[in-house]
Amino acid sequence: NAGVMQNPRHLVRRRGQEARLRCSPMKGHSHVYWYRQLPEEGLKFMVYLQKENIIDESGMPKERFSAEFPKEGPSILRIQQVVRGDSAAYFCASSTNRDNEQFFGPGTRLTVL
């Protein structure tokens, strides 16, 4: 059973461009969480999704950021018009419906030039 997969692993964007981060949860997992880790800091929750639904987006910046988890395909975290402050590691985690053990992917490291 493959773990949580994220791609790309590294992403470089110039200011003003768009960044799309993908997350494929573990097989059988219907819950996806996105977290952001700024340099030298812990992980901060961004958004929690189930298939086709956003359950909790309380950690998501109000502008430029959006997330989706369609019926088919991976979850996507989209950042429009990136700024240097968006440079961070973005981690996706998935879980089943039974408990809150979240399995983390390897992360996407976004660098904004």
Place this chain on the structure above:
Amino acid sequence: AQSVTQPDIHITVSEGASLELRCNYSYGATPYLFWYVQSPGQGLQLLLKYFSGDTLVQGIKGFEAEFKRSQSSFNLRKPSVHWSDAAEYFCAVGGGNEKLTFGTGTRLTIIP
């Protein structure tokens, strides 16, 4: 609001010595508690978790943690560290299917 405090930013321990990493939490209900380990440039690996039951929890790589409700603590311990244990350690709290709140992490350095 839930929160996690890891008071030690950086700890240095000699190889073979014992280890205790501190974690205090604030949560309005019965918490689910977790310890994760992160090596440089890598994702997070779950060391152990507490949901309910026995307050002393055993995890992977010889780690254990004890849930103390009266102290709102969930400290991580290992009787004898190995050089490969050098990493960043994160304590987290959550409940049911919801977000995890992480502490700021403790960086562990092992000296020969």
